[in-house]
Amino acid sequence: MKALILVGGFGTRLRPLTLSVPKPLVDFANKPMILHQIEALKAAGVDEVVLAINYQPEVMMNFLVDFEKKLGMKITCSQETEPMGTAGPLALARDKLDDGSGEAFFVLNSDVISEYPLKEMIDFHRNHGGEATIMVTKVDEPSKYGVVVMDEKTGTVQRFVEKPQQFVGNKINAGIYLLSPKTLNRIELRPTSIEKEIFPKIAAEKQLFAMVLPGFWMDIGQPRDYNTGLRLYLDSLKQKMPKLLASGPSYIGNVIVDESAQIGEGCLIGPDVSIGQGCVIEAGVRLSRCTIMRGVRVKKHACISGSIIGWHSTIGQWARIENMTVLGEDVHVRDEIFSNGGVVLPHKEIKTSILKPEIVM
Amino acid sequence: MKALILVGGFGTRLRPLTLSVPKPLVDFANKPMILHQIEALKSAGVDEVVLAINYQPEVMMNFLVEFEQKLGIKITCSRETEPMGTAGPLALARDKLDDGSGEAFFVLNSDVISEYPLKQMIEFHHNHGGEATIMVTKVDEPSKYGVVVMDETTGAVQRFVEKPQQFVGNKINAGIYLLSPKTLDRIELRPTSIEKEIFPKIAAEQELFAMVLPGFWMDIGQPRDYNTGLRLYLQSLKQHAPARLASGSSIIGNVLVDESAHIGDGCLIGPDVSIGQGCVIESGVRLSRCTIMRGVRVKKHACVAGSIIGWHSTIGQWARIENMTVLGEDVHVRDEVFSNGGVVLPHKEIKSSILKPEIVM
Numbered sequence: 209m210k211a212l213i214l215v216g217g218f219g220t221r222l223r224p225l226t227l228s229v230p231k232p233l234v235d236f237a238n239k240p241m242i243l244h245q246i247e248a249l250k251a252a253g254v255d256e257v258v259l260a261i262n263y264q265p266e267v268m269m270n271f272l273v274d275f276e277k278k279l280g281m282k283i284t285c286s287q288e289t290e291p292m293g294t295a296g297p298l299a300l301a302r303d304k305l306d307d308g309s310g311e312a313f314f315v316l317n318s319d320v321i322s323e324y325p326l327k328e329m330i331d332f333h334r335n336h337g338g339e340a341t342i343m344v345t346k347v348d349e350p351s352k353y354g355v356v357v358m359d360e361k362t363g364t365v366q367r368f369v370e371k372p373q374q375f376v377g378n379k380i381n382a383g384i385y386l387l388s389p390k391t392l393n394r395i396e397l398r399p400t401s402i403e404k405e406i407f408p409k410i411a412a413e414k415q416l417f418a419m420v421l422p423g424f425w426m427d428i429g430q431p432r433d434y435n436t437g438l439r440l441y442l443d444s445l446k447q448k449m450p451k452l453l454a455s456g457p458s459y460i461g462n463v464i465v466d467e468s469a470q471i472g473e474g475c476l477i478g479p480d481v482s483i484g485q486g487c488v489i490e491a492g493v494r495l496s497r498c499t500i501m502r503g504v505r506v507k508k509h510a511c512i513s514g515s516i517i518g519w520h521s522t523i524g525q526w527a528r529i530e531n532m533t534v535l536g537e538d539v540h541v542r543d544e545i546f547s548n549g550g551v552v553l554p555h556k557e558i559k560t561s562i563l564k565p566e567i568v569m
Numbered sequence: 570m571k572a573l574i575l576v577g578g579f580g581t582r583l584r585p586l587t588l589s590v591p592k593p594l595v596d597f598a599n600k601p602m603i604l605h606q607i608e609a610l611k612s613a614g615v616d617e618v619v620l621a622i623n624y625q626p627e628v629m630m631n632f633l634v635e636f637e638q639k640l641g642i643k644i645t646c647s648r649e650t651e652p653m654g655t656a657g658p659l660a661l662a663r664d665k666l667d668d669g670s671g672e673a674f675f676v677l678n679s680d681v682i683s684e685y686p687l688k689q690m691i692e693f694h695h696n697h698g699g700e701a702t703i704m705v706t707k708v709d710e711p712s713k714y715g716v717v718v719m720d721e722t723t724g725a726v727q728r729f730v731e732k733p734q735q736f737v738g739n740k741i742n743a744g745i746y747l748l749s750p751k752t753l754d755r756i757e758l759r760p761t762s763i764e765k766e767i768f769p770k771i772a773a774e775q776e777l778f779a780m781v782l783p784g785f786w787m788d789i790g791q792p793r794d795y796n797t798g799l800r801l802y803l804q805s806l807k808q809h810a811p812a813r814l815a816s817g818s819s820i821i822g823n824v825l826v827d828e829s830a831h832i833g834d835g836c837l838i839g840p841d842v843s844i845g846q847g848c849v850i851e852s853g854v855r856l857s858r859c860t861i862m863r864g865v866r867v868k869k870h871a872c873v874a875g876s877i878i879g880w881h882s883t884i885g886q887w888a889r890i891e892n893m894t895v896l897g898e899d900v901h902v903r904d905e906v907f908s909n910g911g912v913v914l915p916h917k918e919i920k921s922s923i924l925k926p927e928i929v930m
Contacts, residue, residue, distance in 0.1 A: 567928040
């Protein structure tokens with residue numbers, strides 16, 4: 209079975225992290241973002257994944273060769289020479305997605321993390337027998353999104369309403385699709401939007417069905433949502449695989465710690481923290497609602513909350529880091545420094561406090 | 570004859586330009602910064618240049634292979650695994666700099682542009698017969714720099730004073746040295762400062778002499794100085810090679826235009842402008858005191874002053890760009906947008922005006 213992951217472009221919303229690696233390789237909960245999706249696809253029976261990208265294919269390919277071996281799956285790139293929108297890449301990769309067997313293929317957006325109930329989606333798709341299935345998720349503020357209006361019983365999609373002024377429904381497109389190869393015939397090889405041009409046509413023929421996503425969903429393409437996503441993800445881990453979470457007197461709530469990380473004495477860590485490979489958290493450190501990426505050292509008595517600390521950075525003794533501070537790769541914060549929402553590009557040293565949110569280049 | 574160019578690290582002060590290429594490859598007056606220096610060294614008789622770098626050697630080497638062929642000069646990289654300061658790299662590269670012949674070798678700082686009177690420096694060095702020669706340049710505000718106190722008649726260096734409170738002299742280290750291989754014996758293989766640790770020792774032995782640089786000098790490692798440097802450079806070109814400057818009714822003052830660039834009707838360009846390879850300047854455009862890098866399109870009636878426009882960017886119709894705006898690679902400014910000192914990272918679209926200096930990421 210095949211799948212396409214729409215990786216797209218420059219990942220500018222996740223800068224400064226994406227100044228060091230392409231977005232799919234930014235770690236989330238101690239694993240490259242795209243690996244979460246590739247593993248979910250494999251568990252559902254997919255054996256070949258195509259990545260639709262238009263930026264830094266060489267960097268991607270180096271990593272993917274690694275994953276291919278570990279997962280025993282075929283992973284290839286389909287490179288766009290111009291941005292092809294959300295449907296164009298499918299046409300570009302059609303030879304890889306349609307092997308003549310008529311088997312449906314998955315399409316995923318790379319910024320999304322969720323529970324990925326893909327086996328259930330395959331069952332739902334078979335049962336309705338229609339051309340395409342789209343996963344939808346319930347949100348509190350549908351007016352910010354594209355709302356999918358559907359028949360609640362059958363799941364048939366009636367129409368799409370972009371940012372509705374009045375309430376028409378509270379389900380939005382979750383960016384996970386299961387399509388019959390027939391759909392590829394509808395897509396021309398040009399920049400095309402699947403939501404605006406393709407799905408409405410399929411819906412009009414009553415061939416598009418929506419499945420409501422059970423469990424969490426988050427677009428983690430920008431730092432604030434990345435943080436919220438970590439909370440939801442760890443919540444889900446608590447329910448499904450609580451052994452993966454850290455436990456002990458140093459921990460509050462849901463915390464994931466790579467086995468190679470070292471945690472000193474007298475720390476208080478959590479809730480909603482991930483600590484990556486090779487990290488050193490010295491004694492007396494307080495961490496809450498934050499991501500500590502691979503190779504970071506947090507020195508004694510420091511306090512970090514609501515922030516993302518990029519690979520191989522260091523946080524000085526008694527430093528205080530809060531309010532959506534995002535440190536890029538190799539950023540060194542001196543002892544006793546305060547950062548209130550600083551956004552720091554890679555390879556920098558922070559010698560004076562950042563009193564209000566600003567970019568440090 | 571050999572030379573070492575101290576290239577160093579991440580070039581963070583020249584971001585966002587250095588987010589696309591390593592600093593030595595950032596264009597200055599339509600040529601990669603480091604090519605200005607390599608060509609000056611070649612004219613002085615150097616046949617082998619070593620670049621001391623600690624960042625992105627692969628990117629550097631790709632370009633250098635090209636220069637090697639065009640210039641017929643050997644170029645190699647000496648890679649620092651940790652920052653080695655301003656003298657450590659010499660020890661690291663000693664086998665390349667000392668071929669046993671006793672011939673002196675040049676050391677240049679990569680951020681500097683100047684007239685490079687290197688042949689005169691070789692003569693001056695022979696005449697005084699001492700171990701080392703350092704080029705110094707006159708500045709108006711010596712208290713901001715490291716001042717070199719010297720005997721005005723002989724050029725013998727007496728001492729160095731860092732940021733002097735009272736006037737001790739107005740000559741500062743221009744970052745251009747000519748050293749006997751003997752000097753390499755003084756430098757240990759560790760992070761070392763040539764100004765603080767090595768030169769004072771040579772001066773104490775009366776073996777260090779200073780030559781006053783005739784002509785312009787500028788450290789162009791940050792955008793404001795880069796702009797000033799362009800003015801000085803073009804002024805110098807006017808004196809030494811005026812045929813290279815553009816002329817005609819559209820041109821005011823000193824302007825350098827690559828032969829492949831297109832300039833529309835009714836433009837007014839200059840003073841102090843460089844326009845790179847493949848640029849398209851549409852009609853009615855006003856450009857002053859700015860750098861337009863390769864592949865940029867400036868649309869009709871736009872006005873750009875005191876700014877740097879990065880490779881392959883576009884400036885919309887009637888857009889107004891001023892006050893040290895720096896656009897990274899592939900930045901697209903919409904029609905009628907105003908930028909007052911915006912600093913924009915690569916691959917961005919600017920759809921609304923930037924009213925005060927800020928970083929757009």
